Amino acid sequence: MSKRVGLWLVGAHGGVSTTVAVGLSALKLQATQNWGLVSELEQFSNLDFIDWSNIVLGGHEIRETDSRTEALLLAGVTPAINRELIIKCESELAEFDKNVRPGVLYNVGETIKKLSDKAFVSEDDSARAAVNRIQVDLEEFATLHQLDQVIVLNLASTEPPVDPESLPKTWAEMEPTLANHDCPLPASSLYAIAALEKGWPFVNFTPSLGSCPSAIDELAVAKKTCHMGHDGKTGETFLKSVLAPAFAQRNLEIMSWVGHNIFGNMDGQVLDDPINKETKVTSKDRLLGQILGYDPQTHISIEYIKSLGDWKTAWDHIHFRGFLGTPMIMTFTWQGCDSILAAPLVLDLFRFTELAARQGETGLLTFLSSFFKSPLGTNENDFSKQFDMLTHWSDTSDAPG
Ligand SMILES: NC(=O)c1ccc[n+]([C@@H]2O[C@H](COP(=O)([O-])OP(=O)(O)OC[C@H]3O[C@@H](n4cnc5c(N)ncnc54)[C@H](O)[C@@H]3O)[C@@H](O)[C@H]2O)c1
Missing domain, CATH: 3.30.360.10 (Dihydrodipicolinate Reductase; domain 2)
Structure with missing residues (x-):
């Protein structure tokens, strides 16, 4: 499969994202093996996954830093990543950093705001303004790198809770509230809306609200795209x-x-x-x-x-x-x-979601429930039954190359 697809990481310079960036670079350079990657298991060898070399990384971040610095921190006192591997991946990491844009801070709470030291859209703007800003960044990324598809994966800090029951139930009711200055949706949901409105998939690896509200699921279906969450199940x-x-x-x-x-x-x-x-x-x-x-x-x-x-x-x-x-x-x-457990699952989620989107799947990708602590759209939490859902999907999958 030779298409080029963007993997857009929200929280681009966090621990998990940085490990994804180093891991993807190492896989492209064949400088590591496939340890920890579910998509590399024998039972999924029939699937026409995208090549590592055809994935382009970009993302949003609210802190002024870069991938090399963050990776070296992970190689520091409590080593998570081998320092020599980071040096080998330096030029790939620098390419990723060129695609990182200032993120949005909207209903994220005081603790996350305190982390931020670079330009961002804040509560002073409307939620719609934040969504538009995110969409401009995503479109520029897709155009610059001639991407067939962009998949947005949320790896940003965990936001304070929002009760989904307090939110409008339909997209027709929710959409106008984006213009209000007291819109209760947090940044994770604005990233989800921005991607899905453009017809691009969204995956929420965090416990934040993201695409949980039924109105946002409705948006995904209407735009003929897919989404899944939430909270990666790693430990x-x-x-x-x-x-x-x-x-x-x-x-x-x-x-x-x-x-x-x-x-x-x-x-x-x-x-x-x-x-x-x-x-x-x-x-x-x-x-x-x-x-x-x-x-x-x-x-x-x-x-x-x-x-x-x-x-x-x-x-x-x-x-x-x-x-x-x-x-x-x-x-x-x-x-x-933590990051070593999470990063391969992020790459797996990207690969399975990209394939599902290529097959024209819409709405929630419940077959991915084994990857999540709180899988959306299913009450199945038994790991082995969840894994059966994944293998069943794989056995019946028929993606065009
Ligand atoms: N094993 C795991 O590591 C694991 C498992 C399940 C879920 N998670 C979740 O994944 C997320 C990432 O974990 P981590 O260890 O990389 O955390 P981290 O704190 O190292 O990274 C989060 C990054 O997100 C950035 N950020 C915060 N708000 C943002 C916003 N609104 N827009 C753009 N960037 C923003 C921060 O600056 C930071 O760089 C967390 O929510 C965590 O709970 C992690």
Whole structure:
């Protein structure tokens, strides 16, 4: 497949985006292997995925920095990426940086605003003005690089929660509210609207609102394009969605599940704000009740411990009951490098979404649910059943080359 497609990263210089940029460069240069990439599994070898060399990176960012600096930070005290690999990828990273534009700050909360040190559209402008600005940047990118398609992937900091129920239900009702100065939609939803209005897919890797509202789904369908979210499932929640079905299938009752998470990257710093943390905890806590059919007592803590950098440790304590009511305990410790776990899944999501869009799929891509903590459009949270949805889609997929 020889078309050129843009991958537009919102939060272009964050930890995950930077790892995506280094990883994609390394794959183009054949300087790494396919570790961690789901799309490289044997069962997907029938799919006509886009070549790595045909992907062009661009994005929005609110901080004044560059990919090389951010990558070297990830190679620093708590190494996530090999320094020599970054040096090999330097010219690719510089090309990416040429396509990065100032992002929009709209209903993002004080903690995210404080990160910002470059020009942006703010609440002083209307949400419509922000959407228009984003669209100008996306169109310039597509024209400059002669792209057949642009896929927007949200990797920006987690925003404070917005109740989707408080929003207009239809696109006809929501669209006029963009002109109001008190429009409640956060930046993540404005990026989604900007992409979808142009007929380009949107994927939300964060727990922020993004394309969750039904009105935005309606927009995607009307524009004959697709979207999916939300919140990438990379570590502790991935294990929950693997383990909880096993307890259920042995008729072992989970009485409580407690998870303590500690990490020290910028995502952790933003999640240290209780308002932003609420969005993440809700997303991490949603799946157990859906898998088990009852709600055990749960507790999730997320603490910012600066010295840990991108390395996250999660301790989970599962208190369960078996035959004759005898209580037992399982504990596990997960020590993962956040950006290294997330970046290949971002590349996978891009590849599957690009293929689905080429096949003319519209609306929510629920077959991608195994990639998300809170998959939209489905209540299926059992990882193995979600993975079956992906393989079933692959077996019946018929994309033109
Ligand atoms: N394993 C994982 O790393 C993982 C898993 C699931 C979800 N996520 C989510 O992915 C997102 C990115 O994670 P990260 O570790 O890269 O975080 P990060 O803090 O390193 O990066 C976020 C980037 O977004 C930028 N940004 C913030 N608001 C913006 C806006 N309105 N427009 C443009 N840029 C904006 C910030 O300046 C920063 O560079 C977070 O929301 C995180 O919760 C990460």
